[in-house]
Amino acid sequence: MNANTTTSLAGIPKVLLKSLETCEGGTVQYQQLATVCLLDAGLSLAVLHAAAKTRPGKRTGGGLETAVRQLGTAALRQLIVAMLVEQCALPAKSQTQESLMGIWRHSLRCAFIARRLARATETVAPEEAYLAGLIHDVGKLALIGSRGAAAELRRHAGIGALMVEQATGDTLLADAVRYHHESLERISGGFALVRIVYLANRLSHRRKADFAPEDKIANRLCGISSGLLARVLQGAEEDFQEALRFLEGGHASDINPGNGEEHYLRNCRREINERCMLSAGLQSLLDAEPQTQAVLRSLADGLKIHFDIHRLMFFLPAEDGTRLLPAAVKGCPGPPPGTAVALEKSAKGILVECFEQGRVTDSFGLHGPCLPTIADEQILHLLGSEGVCCAPLQFAGRCRGIVAMGTSPEIVRRLRDGAGLLAQLTASTARFLGRQRPVPGRRQAPARISRKILHEVNNPLGIVKNYLRLLSRKLPADHEGRADLKLVLEEIDRIGLILKKYAYTIPSEMPIRRPIELNRHLAEFMQMLDKTLLQPRGIRLRTILDPTLPPVATDWNALKQILLNLVKNAAEAMPDGGRLLFRTRRVSDAGEKISAARVSGVEITVADSGPGIDPGIARRLFEPHVSSKRGDHAGLGLYVVRMLVRALGGRLQFGSRPGRGTVFRIFLPC
Numbered sequence: 001m002n003a004n005t006t007t008s009l010a011g012i013p014k015v016l017l018k019s020l021e022t023c024e025g026g027t028v029q030y031q032q033l034a035t036v037c038l039l040d041a042g043l044s045l046a047v048l049h050a051a052a053k054t055r056p057g058k059r060t061g062g063g064l065e066t067a068v069r070q071l072g073t074a075a076l077r078q079l080i081v082a083m084l085v086e087q088c089a090l091p092a093k094s095q096t097q098e099s100l101m102g103i104w105r106h107s108l109r110c111a112f113i114a115r116r117l118a119r120a121t122e123t124v125a126p127e128e129a130y131l132a133g134l135i136h137d138v139g140k141l142a143l144i145g146s147r148g149a150a151a152e153l154r155r156h157a158g159i160g161a162l163m164v165e166q167a168t169g170d171t172l173l174a175d176a177v178r179y180h181h182e183s184l185e186r187i188s189g190g191f192a193l194v195r196i197v198y199l200a201n202r203l204s205h206r207r208k209a210d211f212a213p214e215d216k217i218a219n220r221l222c223g224i225s226s227g228l229l230a231r232v233l234q235g236a237e238e239d240f241q242e243a244l245r246f247l248e249g250g251h252a253s254d255i256n257p258g259n260g261e262e263h264y265l266r267n268c269r270r271e272i273n274e275r276c277m278l279s280a281g282l283q284s285l286l287d288a289e290p291q292t293q294a295v296l297r298s299l300a301d302g303l304k305i306h307f308d309i310h311r312l313m314f315f316l317p318a319e320d321g322t323r324l325l326p327a328a329v330k331g332c333p334g335p336p337p338g339t340a341v342a343l344e345k346s347a348k349g350i351l352v353e354c355f356e357q358g359r360v361t362d363s364f365g366l367h368g369p370c371l372p373t374i375a376d377e378q379i380l381h382l383l384g385s386e387g388v389c390c391a392p393l394q395f396a397g398r399c400r401g402i403v404a405m406g407t408s409p410e411i412v413r414r415l416r417d418g419a420g421l422l423a424q425l426t427a428s429t430a431r432f433l434g435r436q437r438p439v440p441g442r443r444q445a446p447a448r449i450s451r452k453i454l455h456e457v458n459n460p461l462g463i464v465k466n467y468l469r470l471l472s473r474k475l476p477a478d479h480e481g482r483a484d485l486k487l488v489l490e491e492i493d494r495i496g497l498i499l500k501k502y503a504y505t506i507p508s509e510m511p512i513r514r515p516i517e518l519n520r521h522l523a524e525f526m527q528m529l530d531k532t533l534l535q536p537r538g539i540r541l542r543t544i545l546d547p548t549l550p551p552v553a554t555d556w557n558a559l560k561q562i563l564l565n566l567v568k569n570a571a572e573a574m575p576d577g578g579r580l581l582f583r584t585r586r587v588s589d590a591g592e593k594i595s596a597a598r599v600s601g602v603e604i605t606v607a608d609s610g611p612g613i614d615p616g617i618a619r620r621l622f623e624p625h626v627s628s629k630r631g632d633h634a635g636l637g638l639y640v641v642r643m644l645v646r647a648l649g650g651r652l653q654f655g656s657r658p659g660r661g662t663v664f665r666i667f668l669p670c
Helices: 013-023 030-037 041-054 064-071 073-089 095-121 126-134 138-143 149-168 171-178 192-204 211-222 226-247 261-274 277-287 292-307 349-357 374-383 409-417 419-433 447-474 481-499 518-537 556-573 637-647
Strands: 312-317 323-327 387-395 398-407 514-516 539-544 552-554 578-587 601-608 651-657 661-669
Touching (some): 013 073, 013 226, 030 041, 041 064, 041 095, 041 126, 041 149, 041 292, 064 073, 095 126, 095 192, 126 192, 149 171, 171 192, 211 226, 292 312, 292 398, 292 419, 323 398, 349 374, 387 409, 387 419, 398 409, 409 419, 447 481, 447 518, 556 601, 556 637, 556 661
Parallel strands (some): 539 578
Antiparallel strands (some): 312 323, 387 398, 514 552, 578 601, 601 661, 651 661
């Protein structure tokens, strides 16, 4: 088993996707995230191992939640994505996939039984017993898809124990894995955790007709009576079914074997493809704090998880362009003062060649010949490794730094084989580093103006992404168009990343008003919003369009922007579902409904059944930077709406009552 085996363990797609969804769910609750990770043995052990690798100075003895906290969501996201990629490498229809699902169901049942047994006997901590039961067959997971797996299967307990000990340093936990296939006579003399996992493993294989043998063994190993054992098994099965319902959003049958593995795996693969998995490095950098050290640390985590590289140093160019200066990064061996590398033409070397040529270099010559200088050799000594490999942090033809990695020939070959992922991680880092320093002589837009730009551009981008995802779901899994749609989605994500540092602005040009059939335009637009914004949140749309509306002179693009903001706000106010009323009617200038002979305008109503707006916020709702939303919302959406309505010659009114919803009315002249 190589050093990177734990990271590349096979995982169950539904658990991996649920964990990824929890990572991306805004404010992260580490306890909840750990609970989701604990539904899969491979993921649990990989988290423990990755936490030890990326934060070597800290102990993971506090369990999986402690490991999740130490790892952090950015690094955890990269780990999950790496396991999803491993899952996609497995054939969709194969004995391998069937084995993986069988091991997962058995291990999860064993975990729930072990926890119930620990509670009944009060001999070990229930969560410790749960983890031991969950990972008892982790050796089998390491052999999934490998050559000669059948021959090695008989010694999977020893392989699993070695992996657990390497990942956690917990010998008692490793022993529970090591001895779970020993004879009953030997198990009887073991510690409590060993006996509980052995019994839980037997019980999770039990059939209803095989009651008596397990009753006697349970009494012998744990002092449990027949009646108590029946309650333990019933409770564990309820726990197992509840876990299935959680993973499938209330539809446990979708993941049960009776419903067909092929159907389940096909749905999982479709969901995995829609995630644009290989952009996880970008997302981790996006979540990093806007300081150079945080961006570099995110890259360091990616290199540790994907390539098992632990010894790293970073060098950034000095402002005068004459030297490469060391950059201190938490968790990496910091170069001491005086380790700047001169960019001299007479002495290129490994670091300088990497920086000036913008290519990967190494001391073994696997990326081409390159003679090390004394400075290169000194860096190698500081890293304490067999060799050094340097990768440029390059984006848009400009190198913004170097990462020097302590390596061996095997690791350099691994980097070369994974050149695409390495290039993505380093280019993403370079892109973010470039934003730390303003370009000399370029006028910087005020922060308030740039936030407005982002707010207005991101809304239609989100609609486009949702439609592309809907289109992707309609294509067969093997359709060549899915790859094209994936590329388009990645480009949209890239645009979003570029816009992340900017904000919103009001369009400078005046709206161009032309007569349009308002109801026809609105019906089509609201149908699109219903599919992409409302239905996914369980919001019911009711549309009432006055058939007697005359043509309305307006700017349709500006009006779309107004309505998109209002409907999006309403949808975000009702995350658990609700009702939205959209209505048009003919009104007088004063706002009363009138006959066709006296019509002077049109009223558009958007009313939701959400929680309403706090009176303190309502008084200043249309002012810039006022928002009832939490997080990084700039509070400029309604400010934009009001300005656009005024530019169209109209008026905007709203009303809200706490707990009774909010209504916005737009009056447009005909």
